[in-house]
Amino acid sequence: xxxxxxxxxxxxxxxxxxxxxxxxxxxxxxxxxxxxxxxxxxxxxxxxxxxxxxxxxxxxxxx
Numbered sequence: 001x002x003x004x005x006x007x008x009x010x011x012x013x014x015x016x017x018x019x020x021x022x023x024x025x026x027x028x029x030x031x032x033x034x035x036x037x038x039x040x041x042x043x044x045x046x047x048x049x050x051x052x053x054x055x056x057x058x059x060x061x062x063x
Contacts, residue, residue, distance in 0.1 A: 001062040002062075003015065003046045003047060003058070003059030003060055003061060003062055004042055004043055004044060004045075004046055004047065004059075005041065005042055005047070006036065006038060006040070006041045006042070006043075006047050007041065008062060009033060009036055009047050009049065009059060009062065010033065011033050011034060011035065011036070012032060012033065013032070013033050013062065013063075014030065014031070014032055014033075014062075014063040015030070015031065015032075015033055015049065015051075015059050015060075015061060015062050015063060016028040016029065016030050016059075016060050016061040016063065017029050017031070017046070017049060017051065017055070017057030017058060017059055017060060018046070018057050018058055018060050019055060019056070019057040020056075020057065022057075028060055028061070029051070029055055029057060030063070031051035031052060031053055031055060032051060032052045033049045033050075033051065033052075033059075034049075034050050034051055034052045035049065035050040036048075036049050037049060037050060037056065043058070045058050046058030046059045046060055047059050
């Protein structure tokens with residue numbers, strides 16, 4: 001699924017995100033979505049979310 005479209009992301013799903021400080025390296029963090037922070041329906045770099053452990057980043061993969 002595509003992490004750039006808000007309609008594909010719901011609280012409780014497992015995703016891989018890239019945090020702001022890891023955008024250059026592309027290091028991904030896996031977790032469960034708690035909150036969706038992006039208001040727009042589409043974002044070219046990925047929808048910004050907060051994971052259940054508090055980490056914020058942009059969705060790269062939906063698992």
